[in-house]
Amino acid sequence: MPDFNEKNDTELIFHLKDGDETAFTGIYNRYWDKLYFLAYQKLKDTAAAEEIVQDVFLTLWKRKSILQIRSLPVYLAAMVRYAVYHYIAKEKQVQEYQQNWKRHQTLSIDAAEALENKLLLEIIETLSNDLPEKCRLVFQYNKLEDRPLHEVADTLHISTKTAEAHLTKALRIIRSRFGKGLYSLFI
Known part of the structure; x- marks a missing residue:
């Protein structure tokens, strides 16, 4: 079994395409910290940065046989940037949904209170007459x-x-x- 710490990126990619788990582990150990730092710089969220880097490596493993990689660090960094942008867009959608839901709930409560107040006022006016x-x-x-x-x-x-x-x-x-x-x- 070759020592992948001594291999260059081109050799690691070659062995990764053949499904060599130790080549994958070598890439993982070599680039995890750098990719995490890149994701954390954009998100300022430890858990999200870790999740993104893990997803990038999972995708790398799943697509290993069809990858066309010229520069491993550039390819992995691009994957992380894409994943970060996707994560930010998804979080923005979640926040917008939550704001819309809260706004809808507030409007529903306000409408119900307004109706109750109107009915109560009508009762009071009828009684006072x-x-x-x-x-x-x-x-x-x-x-x-x-x-x-x-x-x-x-x-x-x-x-x-x-x-x-x-x-x-x-x-x-x-x-x-x-x-x-x-x-x-x-x-």
Whole structure:
């Protein structure tokens, strides 16, 4: 069995094409570190660089009988560069897919919340229309338009205490009709 550490690249390629595993091991030992360094420079990711170099050597072994190699270091470096570019493109696609999925999920959640809010607002408006007029106005200004109670009192030309009494009455009516579950949403 020849010592492939002493052989040049041309001899290693010749023996590799014949399926000589020791020639493959010689190429592997000679170029693994260099190819790893090349992949790591581009990716800055140890695991990805190792995986790419392993894949390059696996491809080299699988295609050994059909290879037309003039310069082994140039050929292997080109394989690594191609594999790195392929890896980067694939990672970019994965990231775009994940971003699109997150965007879709966010839109779906937002749409569902908007629909729920719209339905809830319709229920509140329908209920508030059944309240006595001053109670309705105080409730709508304070709860639906989110205006402070003292501002509502000024708008309706009533005292703040009277506005509080109307709001309390409106909330009591709402609670009696819808129970504590919906009542807690209005407070």
